[in-house]
Amino acid sequence: MGKLLEYMKAYYMLRRHGIRALDAKYVSSAADAIDFSSGKPIVLKAISEKALHKSKNGLVKLNLSTERDIRSAYADLESKARNLKPYKILAQRMVTNGLEIIVGGNTDPQFGKMVLLGLGGIYVETFKDFALRVCPITRYDAASMISQLRSHAIVAPDPATEKMIADLLLDVSNMLTKEHGISELDLNPVILHDGTYDAVDLRVIE
């Protein structure tokens, strides 16, 4: 209880339940990262149990696409993470534009697994604009979660986006219901872009 699931394990768990997360892999050298990038923008993150706030500690390097940028970012991460051993470096594809939402899961002591949807990123704490339901949810529940948000016109401006978010909520509810070992989940943010979505940061808590 209360243990963070290792990133790639969380990634594969989501995949098994049909939930899209940005492509990612651990890299063991700058060359490895360059290979993963193959010219497209990536993010490098140093992941260590000793550092909970990756971005605060400068352990996240954004928007790297050239070989030079990747090499220097990799070297910088290695030096910063030296006293955070053991650590790993994660390479992840990058999405630059899109609306950020949060999709999450929690275990209520009375009612059990719950699924959450909110306007994401920096807004979630400020506006506390979110909807919550007990798992498993129905398609009607998913639709009513979206329409309940004050920001529903921003989050789901058209029927296609609404359906995509509803599908995601149903998948997350299904995963929370089936995976008895997990107690909490943050997909924060999930970025909506180009008619699809990607979970960008994952926290699955056992």
Place this chain on the structure above:
Amino acid sequence: MASKYADLNPMLQPKSVAIIGASSNPDKVGHVIMQNYINVGYSGRLYPVNIKADGPILGFKSYKSVLDIKEKIDLAVIAVPAPVVPAVLDECGRAKVRTAVVVSGGFAEIGETALQNELAAVAHKYSMPVLGPNCLGVMDLKSRIDTLFLPTFKIDKPQIGGVSFVSQSGAVGSVVLDLISHEGFGLAKFISYGNAAVIDEADILNYLANDVDTKVIIFYLEGVKRGKEFIEVARKATLKKPVIIIKGGTTEEGSKAVHSHTASLAGSAEAYHAVFEQFGFIEAEDLDDLLYFAKIFDTQPLTTKNRIAVITNGGGIGVLATDALYHNSLRMAEMSKESERKLRKAMPPIVNVRLPLDLAGDADDKRFGIAIETLSEDPNVDAIMALVLFQTPGADSSVVAELIKYGTTGKKPLVVVSPGGSYTAAHKIMIESAGVPVYDSPNSAARSLAALISYSVYLENAAHSNGNKNNGQDKETH
């Protein structure tokens, strides 16, 4: 089986009642309870029990123990000091008493958890439905049952009706009962369940959902004991009848380490709101809401659409009502051409025929009658809000008759708004007793209409998804 105790009829409609702790001493709770039974005219058999009894109590033959009574007992009301309750309850079990209400306090609410567990163990040993401890007990006006220990002169008693009221708290219970007595709607059953050591929220909700005398349930809740079972019961109950609920107190699980954004947002209070929303409850924000909502659900038909026709005999209050509609996600209806033609013909030139329809300060029963009749037949109107200012010269009891005539047809919801003093209050009672809800402000009327509509929409969607179960998600198995 989600509900442990499905049938509480022997408790609410008992043919024989033992009052354990009954006393001739007016200072004792057991005395007040006994006196209440006599006052409300309970027609079943009554057996006062007191270990110190020698001679009759309030004119009834008394017993030292429930075991000495040779008749079958449907209900034992227990009002003895907490430490002896388990032993007394065990005697009830041995005497094959069918149900018990423990009004005594001094259990988990003051930290005496072991004593409460002892009580629960005795109840389970005999599979006996036990209400309480630490509760006001039950009231069933139809069967003239009243286990409350409130002196009758201090609290007004509601009339008989279709609203049943459940309260975890005795204090909220007695206040709301007192308030209900001054509303136009009546009470079917009142259940105050206190610490819920044996019978809990899920049992009571399940019982009332299946109770033929109960049309509407109002529920004051502080927390539930069995979340999953409560949901299972609620899912069915809210399809059968409206359940208006208010949650008091929010306890945060301080000990739980919070790791995620989600967990910090989705606290206990939010989880309750989510459950209410998801499973078809009508959530009240305060005690006023509880009463406002009860009276519209008790008398008016459902509607899933939100186009409201506002009729008034005071322009300014019509403007306030328009604001109130939009604040509550309702809309002002636009009347049909036919209604417009009809009303233009019937109304004097000073009446501007558009909604909100201002019938002018001299509007009488004739004007109100034609307006309500026309709009209640208009396909563009889903519900009517009639603002009747009894301060005006034309409004009197003949207007009341028109409101009752159309407000009790059950075709479209009609609510009346009549703010005012004693002259208004007299008319309000007439209208409400006939079955048309009256509100003091446009906003409370609009809130109530919005609650009616959102429940209707829930029912419609539930009916729709029941016929279309294939996209349901996998059920959790335990």
